[in-house]
Amino acid sequence: MFEYAPAPESRSVVELDSSYGLFIDGAFEAAKDGATFKTVNPATEEVLAEVATAGPEDVDRAVAAARHAYGAWSALPGAERAKYLFRIARIIQERSRELAVLESLDNGKPIKESRDVDLPLVAAHFFYYAGWADKLPYAGFGPDPKPIGVAAQVIPWNFPLLMLAWKVAPALATGNTVVLKPAETTPLSALFFADVCRQAELPPGVVNIVTGAGDTGAYLVAHPDVDKVAFTGSTEVGREIARTVAGTGKRLTLELGGKAANIVFDDAPLDQAVEGIVNGIFFNQGHVCCAGSRLLVQENIAEELLASLKRRMDTLRVGDPLDKNTDIGAINSAAQLARITELSEIGAAEGAERWSPACQLPERGFWFAPTIFTGVTQAHRIAREEIFGPVLSVLTFRTPAEAVEKANNTPYGLSAGIWSEKGSRILAVADKLRAGVVWANTFNKFDPASPFGGYKESGYGREGGRHGLEAYLA
Template sequence: MASENVSETASANPFAYAPAPESRSVVDIAPSYGLFIDGEFAEAADGRAFKSVSPSTEEVLSEVAQGGEDDVDRAVKAARKAFEKWSVLPGAERAKYLFRIARIIQERSRELAVLETLDNGKPIKETRDTDIPLAAAHFFYYAGWADKLGHAGYGTDPRALGVAGQIIPWNFPLLMLAWKIAPALATGNTVVLKPAETTPLSALFFADICRQAGLPRGVVNIVTGDGTTGAALVGHPGVDKVAFTGSTAVGKAIARQIAGTGKRATLELGGKGANIVFDDAPVDQAVEGIVTGIFFNQGQVCCAGSRLLVQESVHDEVLDALKRRLTTLRVGDPLDKNTDLGAINSVEQLARIKALTDAGEAEGAERWSPACELPSSGYWFAPTVFSNVTQAHTIARDEIFGPVLSVLTFRTPDEAVAKANNTQYGLSAGIWTEKGSRILAVANKLRAGVVWANTFNKFDPTSPFGGYKESGYGREGGRHGLEAYLDV
């Protein structure tokens, strides 16, 4: 009977996939982790700890130390002491350490991919094929800059700022770590990094990589904890530069906290990116870009294309093709190599997504999701499309940070630009058209830090990334990413 059922299923769907789970045994997760300060792991001064939970199963993965003000103070002092020698080390010598770190990330990529998937909830094919390779690439790239800073365009003899306090989000834990630590170390700064409370494990894994690479003690310190830990780091008088990626609300609080202190800062905050599809766009290609733009990492991406602007004449065609494509997405076990959408990162984030989508329905938008069975445990949300959306709808204005797409229409390029720019954010945008002249004309009018043409969510360590308006200020990546860590 079982073989008959398999045969019937195969005949009904000749492209059906069998489960292909990656083994979680490739990575060892300790039952508890301390803070990484001055090259050693240590308990928090007050002994407090919190649990790191896997979003896909609600399983407790490990218990992690909760850093407080005393712990932050110890970490900053360790970084300050290490800065004295690290900052005067020849750039070529600093580069050797960054190259070692990059190679170790590559060598241990399978461990890191599984760990990131377990702790974050995103599909293994994303951590394996995007997050980990890009993290290594950033260390390789900035290792190449370490002995060429005088040629970066910031003076002939630029100097490091000092101690960088860095706070990273939970949506790309290791990649955001690389975005921040690599340029800081290349330019001669030392670091105290606070990972997100819900995803601390890859940062603690990275601490072990630093030791494996022989990085001098105190150059990188990692203090885990919640928002109070981050506030203590931002407010510490020994921190010379603050780098933050996260919500706009927290970014504003940080800007207020450091006002008048003389601390340098880069803030990469929220977004409500517009993905603009013109009537001459190749529909199938555009649909793939739309899916990548909003459903990559369950839409938990600051530069997600969460607003789809479709030229009115092709609206029905694009929406029908998009719905057909969404019926093929696989939602489920993130360790399965066939999975397209994994789990939402936390119960709090899931509640926010539900509240905003309920508001979208209440305000009259038309909601649609493909038929899909969600796992019984963990934090899950089906891919969702809202049509008949206007600019007045909450779902067209607020950052949902989930697998939710709002579809609006436009008639002319000027209307498309006006609608795309009608937001407090300015992080990303996408343009789909066969006309190169139209791409250039529209891109020049969009108030967005990055504009993709006939693609979406493509990143490279050589390219700067950052936003306008309430999406923050400063750039990370590329030559521009060096400036924030240099006294120029």
């Protein structure tokens, strides 16, 4: 095995202020009541900055700014709106190293993921929707589609800047204005994006960013002058939002939890499948709503596949997110680490067999070793509940029909993966899976032109692609 020397990315490319205000009507300002919270680096528990907590008055001001900006912004020709989006995309590319380091500092994800996956996709989404801005009459939603108005957008902590791009880009392209609330554990990249908007000379009020915890999000979602709500996060909070919005006439899209099945048939290319399994569950520490957290492997190859998977897991490097060799970074927060730990202990108590590679975890910060459970049944909580961490449950099957039945035996329906050399089998199984996205001989691949979303408790509506425009058009 190779011995790796540390290859740290420099923190010096990011200049952090000690405190950040709310971004309302093109300017940063303190919260009315002066309330703040601290955002920490999950790898070290070091405080990165103090951030304003938006209260009801602040949300009122942000929504009023978005409403005021809406008239002029929605009246702009699509080609003019596209210029702003193209400009934002180019600035993101120019500042991608800075933003990638910032994302890894605030979120805990490995720098090679924020640098090579998140930031290229963020820019790509703005480029893609910039291209749609002047072609909306040809999108299939009528000859003269209109924007909805003011969009309230609440995003999670697992892909802070990418989730922002998924929501802000189509909203702006279609002529809406935005009030966005980032997650309280990862607000910094959204606040840096506010600076990108100023650099791109986006008209004041078109994008507003209010930071805070769940209360801030609740004020925003319930605000009477909001026309559209878009939320990505937990199914539990999604239910609350649906209840709040019910009967108000607000448009709503929800992208919620998942418990994806990664199905490996006995004719699959095993080495390729192992890489896909590792990518499916250990990418971003398993903080992925569409993570392949249930491995369904055909019984006659289970032993061989598991041996190969364990060998591969032995090579995973857990540690400093800013080290370019790191495969698995820090868990995003103490609360999330506690949930992962609790469900893993329940898995072992219920009789599943737990295995992790030997790895030394740092003493400070929030860390969890990559873990697999074998001997898992459909009744185990670890096979039913979303763990949202680097924990894989392994189940076996004998026939394609059994694989489909087990894959669909979940309240979620966000994604799935199929590994087989037979195209006919892939198509036949994919057709029976109740999942919004099905990958074939790969996993966790995203493209701005491809829609993403789920069924059942994974939410409704689609983001990305032509379908992603629909949520923002009246």
